[in-house]
Amino acid sequence: MRILVLIHSAFAMWNIPAEHREKLAAAFPQHQFLHARDDREGLAMIPGADIAFSRHVDRDQLAAAGRLRWIHTPAAGVDGMLYPEMVRSPVVITNSRGMAADTIAEHAIAVTLAMFRRLHVAVQRQVERRWAQDEIASGAPNRSVAGSHVLIVGFGAIGRAVGAKFEALGADIVGIRRRPEGGASRRVAGPERLHELLRAADVVVICAPQTADTRHLIGAPELSIMRSDALLINVSRGQLVDEAALADALRTNRIGGAALDVFEDEPLARGSPLWSLPDTLITPHTSGFRPDHWDAATDLFSENLRRFEAGQPLLNVVDKSAGY
Numbered sequence: 001m002r003i004l005v006l007i008h009s010a011f012a013m014w015n016i017p018a019e020h021r022e023k024l025a026a027a028f029p030q031h032q033f034l035h036a037r038d039d040r041e042g043l044a045m046i047p048g049a050d051i052a053f054s055r056h057v058d059r060d061q062l063a064a065a066g067r068l069r070w071i072h073t074p075a076a077g078v079d080g081m082l083y084p085e086m087v088r089s090p091v092v093i094t095n096s097r098g099m100a101a102d103t104i105a106e107h108a109i110a111v112t113l114a115m116f117r118r119l120h121v122a123v124q125r126q127v128e129r130r131w132a133q134d135e136i137a138s139g140a141p142n143r144s145v146a147g148s149h150v151l152i153v154g155f156g157a158i159g160r161a162v163g164a165k166f167e168a169l170g171a172d173i174v175g176i177r178r179r180p181e182g183g184a185s186r187r188v189a190g191p192e193r194l195h196e197l198l199r200a201a202d203v204v205v206i207c208a209p210q211t212a213d214t215r216h217l218i219g220a221p222e223l224s225i226m227r228s229d230a231l232l233i234n235v236s237r238g239q240l241v242d243e244a245a246l247a248d249a250l251r252t253n254r255i256g257g258a259a260l261d262v263f264e265d266e267p268l269a270r271g272s273p274l275w276s277l278p279d280t281l282i283t284p285h286t287s288g289f290r291p292d293h294w295d296a297a298t299d300l301f302s303e304n305l306r307r308f309e310a311g312q313p314l315l316n317v318v319d320k321s322a323g324y
Ligand SMILES: NC(=O)c1ccc[n+]([C@@H]2O[C@H](COP(=O)([O-])OP(=O)(O)OC[C@H]3O[C@@H](n4cnc5c(N)ncnc54)[C@H](OP(=O)(O)O)[C@@H]3O)[C@@H](O)[C@H]2O)c1
Pocket: 076, 077, 078, 096, 097, 098, 099, 100, 104, 153, 154, 155, 156, 157, 158, 159, 176, 177, 178, 179, 180, 191, 207, 208, 209, 210, 211, 213, 214, 235, 236, 237, 261, 262, 285, 286, 287, 288, 289, 324
């Protein structure tokens, strides 16, 4: 079989390193690996490929792909790849969901502790060489994760890892899934309970995928019913939160703060009001970074390739109609 290893040159993060390409070629000498350095080369090579290991296969590439049967992406989100022609096509997509779960869970804990302990204020005052004990201790109460209520919207690989870490610190957690298994329980609820659960949450962590159902899941109506000291964390995709409504809620202290890793448009524009809003912590889509990303990504692809060869069920098959 011919396997196209596509490089998505626009984002350095998705450039599969040479050593990992070589490792794949050595582990699977029975296959021919084609290596495209950009979308144009990918378009030229894809007609001969049976499999693509790529962050993205665009419309033109799909149209040119005569024998493509399976795409594996080293990312968890497939939102950019589910255009109508792809959804209709018989090409199977598998993703790397779960790979960044622990890393993102640590990030969610890190930003919560930073905001609860007001470290973001301390760092600013340190830069100014100011002893801001009163401001940090009394401006907003220093809060504890223990005993807090944490709502996790999207209770898949990332959401469950986030929940486990919050529980270990003594928080009371509840996760929302699209299809709560075996009916709702105390810890798992369906999307219809979003508003009810939002009212009680000290921390809301957004971990659901970007789909037709989740655009602006958190907008002005949701922000208006959240607690005035609630912290909103978004580690999934920017489109799930209405950024204009969020900026308004933060500006008017309608909610307590936000820690945002993802944005409606990335990179976040220099002119965005989010940069300078009170109690807002911004990270540049780095919550999922782990140093051994490509080791894990090529291991998962290799396991799936062995399964593909053996005609066994693949891991992490994307439901193209559901959008994740
Ligand atoms: N910031 C980053 O660097 C980064 C890195 C990796 C991933 N991500 C993002 O994180 C997302 C989640 O990743 P994952 O690995 O946790 O995916 P996953 O294992 O597929 O989990 C997705 C979860 O969201 C739930 N869900 C789907 N639609 C929903 C809705 N309308 N309302 C509430 N919950 C809904 C699913 O419900 P069911 O359990 O019922 O199916 C599932 O529990 C990815 O799609 C990606 O966009 C971001």
